[in-house]
Amino acid sequence: MYLYEYEALELLRKYNIPVEKSCLARNLKELKECSRIIPPPNVLKAQVLTGMRGKAGGIIFTETLEDFEKSGKALFQKRINNSKVNAILVSERVDIRREMYIALTYDRTLRKFTLISSPLGGMDIEEIAIKNPKYILKVSLEPLIETPDFVIRAVAKHLDIPFQEMKKLVEAMYNLFIENKCELVEINPLVLTSSGEILAIDRKIVLDDVYVRINPSLRNLLEKRLREMGESERIAFEYGFSYVRLEGNIAVIGNGAGLTMASMDLVHLYGGKPGIFLDLGGGASSQRVEKALSLVLQDPQIDRVFINILGGITRCDEVATGIANVLKNASNKKKLFVRLLGNNEELGRKILSEVGIPVFTDLKEAVKKAVKGG
The missing domain is CATH 3.30.470.20 (ATP-grasp fold, B domain)
Structure with a gap:
């Protein structure tokens, strides 16, 4: 779990690692109070869980109180790499x-x-x-x-x-x-x-x-992060898979972040637009697959799903069982394109054939079919 910078700062302070003077503001009233505690010149730092925030305008150096108030108000209204700014860390300017x-x-x-x-x-x-x-x-x-x-x-x-x-x-x-x-x-x-x-x-x-899930002392951090998540992200966290909503219409599901990213790159290469990144993780059970696929199929912007599984720790028959359970229990009008290779792939193929889902072995063929829609 990524910590916000201000959370990381508090941990560093706890272990006596020297940091600059700072003040956290979650709204304009608290921002005004911070201007009295750490007056300009100072630094306003957007608290977002994303990298490259400086290049995205998330770090602002202010010289005067007027500059501070104007920049702080603008920063609260800004999105940094598509992340809403809910807090600003005001830090002293260090020479x-x-x-x-x-x-x-x-x-x-x-x-x-x-x-x-x-x-x-x-x-x-x-x-x-x-x-x-x-x-x-x-x-x-x-x-x-x-x-x-x-x-x-x-x-x-x-x-x-x-x-x-x-x-x-x-x-x-x-x-x-x-x-x-x-x-x-x-x-x-x-x-x-x-x-x-x-x-x-x-x-x-x-x-x-x-x-984080099992440590009582970190439970408050987890609960706070869960409150910030949307419903889809909360479900993904609860069931142990990674879910990121994108702008396209093709959901890409894989087992492993690298494999899923590579699958998305191929979809893009052949002219498709990925709409969901979903990494099942290692050793995914049929229950996890079922929940993940159900979540994807509920998205109105998704009209097809590409599933790419290289079975090792993750068993192909477990993945296939999860897919089959979803299709048996829900009315699905979206096209599925599945590639299975590895651990128990023959059994996985058999399970999917029983619910009318063809299985590919060639990756490029599967991606091309998914992009064309059949």
């Missing part, structure tokens, strides 16, 4: 000498935590990797062993930060990561101010979805 990048994540291949750092901050790490890969330092941290000083010294040297400052920061990030079952703790930028302070002035934290 920055240098910007850096540091993040802690988990490498599933190595089964270790990975600390990533760069003396170049304020930009996407992917952009740094492409343009200046020599500036990225990655070091592995053992999950059950205290981080050795020589590792911290290497990072401190890379960022040109005193060892003791870096040691405190890395240990705090590590504790935050472990104790809250994070998937990512990212500070970008981590800045050195003109007065010599090290501050985390922008941050991103992603929590493990499963842990």
Whole structure:
């Protein structure tokens, strides 16, 4: 689960990671109060769960109170990458000498935590990797062993930060990561101010979805996020699949985000317009498939559905059973195009043939049929 920046800021404060002074406003009245707590010049930061908000106009530097009030009102009325702005974080303007990048994540291949750092901050790490890969330092941290000083010294040297400052920061990030079952703790930028302070002035934290569901201390975050969701998103969260509404008429369902994205790209390549991205996830049960497909078929803008399954952990017969249950129990006038390959695909084909759904093996053929509508 992605945290809003202000939620991430509070977590960083809890672990004594230095951040700038800030004030959260959820409406114009609170925004006015924030202007007294942190007067201009300051920074207005739209609180949205989307990336690239700066380029989308979601971060505004204000110089005067008039500028502050005008910009704040406009920001509340703005949509950032199609996300409504329900809160604004007002932050003090920091006199920055240098910007850096540091993040802690988990490498599933190595089964270790990975600390990533760069003396170049304020930009996407992917952009740094492409343009200046020599500036990225990655070091592995053992999950059950205290981080050795020589590792911290290497990072401190890379960022040109005193060892003791870096040691405190890395240990705090590590504790935050472990104790809250994070998937990512990212500070970008981590800045050195003109007065010599090290501050985390922008941050991103992603929590493990499963842990959020079972941890009472994080229950309030989950309940708040559920209230913000639409009905379709709430159903998707409850049943464990990913659902994103798009602008087209073809729903694309797959098992795995990469496979589903690739399927959408092919639909677009052959002239179709994806209308729903739906990732069933790994090991999808027939019940999950049934709920996901039922949700898609209720959408009036969708007139056909392309389902692309590569069976491994996800069994083709389970997927087929879920599809068949929907078709048996609902009147469906929308065309389904199904590709099944892998675990129990023959049984899956048999199940679908009984409800009149042909199954493709060739991906391009299936996509072309879905785009043409038959």
